[in-house]
Amino acid sequence: MVHSYVRLDAYRTSLVPQTYIAQVTRGLEAARRAGLKVVLRFAYNFGFEADAPLDWVLRHIEQFQPVLRDYKDVILVLQAGFIGAWGEWHASTNGLTSLTNKQTILNALLAAMPTDRMVQLRYPGDLLALYPTPVDRNTAYNGSNQARVGHHNDCFLSGPDDTGTYNPISQKSAMQSYLDRMTEFTGVGGETCQVNPSQHRTDCPTALAEMRRFHWSYLNLTFYRPAIDRWRTEGCFDEIARRLGYRFRLVRAVVPEQVSRGERLQMSLEIANEGFATPFNPRPVQLVLRARGTQTVYTVALNSDPRRWTAGQTTTITVDAPLPANLPAGDYDLLLHLPDAVSGLSSRPEYAIRLANQNTWEASTGYNNLQTILKVQ
Template identity: 45%
Template sequence: MDQLEPILKNNYDAIAYLEAGFIGYWGEWNRSTNGLRTNPQARRKILQKLLSVLPPQRMVALRYSYYKGDIFNQQRPLSESEAFNRSGRARTGAHNDCFLAGIDDWGTYSHTDPKIINQQKAFLNSDNRYLVQGGEVCNPSPYDDCPNAQKELAYMRWSTLNGFPSDGKSILADWVTQGCMANIKRRLGYRFRLLNAEMSNKIAAGEPFALNLSVINEGWATAYNPRKLEIILRHKSTRRNYTLLTEENPQFWMPGQKTTINIIAKTPSTLPSGTYEVFLNLPDPSKELSHRPEYSIRLANKGTWEEDDGFNSLQMNLIIRSK
């Protein structure tokens, strides 16, 4: 892990999250020939070391989420006040690599008793409000048809699903045949759609700019990695862009909920007078990626995406007058 640390540090911005690995077959924390799976101290030491070598902006995903409580000596799910605070618990999500393979997803849950399974799923439902949940299918079963698949993906708040599993390809093909694959692709992770925007239409340079937004997250999960919200003002004559920073954190735009955002952003006193187009920008905060449009979030509204810059147009104008 020490050998990996500089690689992870230099390339973390291109990493979605890190599956824990290092124990057992396929790094799935099972059937360890060294007895590490059954050794709580070894599990704790390995996870804590992984968290220390991976930059704090990224999460680690555990194959068996019920180990998390023992590792951190805390059985309750994350609270909103703990979310995204970069503690070990707030950076430890889950991955299920035998999704829908059986009643217990082939050992993903610690028992075949439905009551125990439901308790562990309820934990994930709460914990995953602020964490990554990924994985893949592995074996056809009576549990993998579209209705149950979508119900489970939504309840456990899945963000990622392997589209090219070594096993279980027939399951993905069935989802296409049964008609739910398009919806699964659309709703994995977050899906932000702007519902409404109201703003100042004329201010002087240096005065506050007020913008009120309503956004709904139509996905099954949150944005588990850091993300910014910026307002971009583009002068219609010179085409120059000016960025207004906000303190809004899109990671708290929750699945199935409408979020109201009230922004007061001060404009530069040197802002040239004229008419400006107004855009929202949700860039990756890393220095290397913040100006790359393919890493900005595209809202799910039609006709608002500006591909060249990665901006979302509000299709509204702001007039800046001279003082």
């Protein structure tokens, strides 16, 4: 994963030239070739400088809409951006931090993005103001605007209020309770920004507890480096690296020894999620039968959503699928495939999910070998 700013400093009150839009497009094409996903943010500065008037912000969003749609496959998530210093939704020079203007810009971003991609807001207070009731299991992933809004904290663990993240601090408890509920179903990430040893906010126990509570999927590895180094020194860095996002482990597969052609394959898989979060973009689940001799594959689509393989729990996937009557008899390896949902990436192994088990991953195919043989007769 990479974090990328699109800087619009030179175009605060003018249209973005097509040559610059083409440059952004080339960057996303390079990410696609390299097998990367991008956390994207548009900004008019990299510090406390001017942003743009509202009408120009909306025009710029409209200009980039085709790019956002054409390259959704490599855009992991869009940070709301555009407003204020660093595009972090504070210190606007054009009055963009009013709730009305924030909502206008957020709605424009959600309309510009494909409906299966999320936008992240910087401040929990904005989430509470815009969507007073947090998204839950019943409303998650339903395509509504609220279901597509996550959170990024760019001063994680930096002090009692995470340097203004929880503003006002008197409402921190309410904001955290809100995040506790909605982050199970939305994308969360960000970065640290300082170390406060006396407050113990950046120590390992606190970091692990809050990443688990708020379902963190990604974290800037290069900033703030002293905070990252503290986790290395205290010994939790490797655990954080393993558990950011999802970490799926096959607990067991219950598979019949044999099945007849034309009959139903009935089996189950138990998948433990030992990460802090789940995938927050759609992803199919496929069972692959691969003939041991010819290596011919037969794919069974499973009715399961990895976005609902809850962190800290084990999910049972039940398979009850008919086998074609003309399926050749013989021995088949069983494999689990979790490919990217976008057709252009679905066949690329580097975009498939790898299970945490040993000796299951096939780097050449993107399959997870269940180390089980099914006899078809």
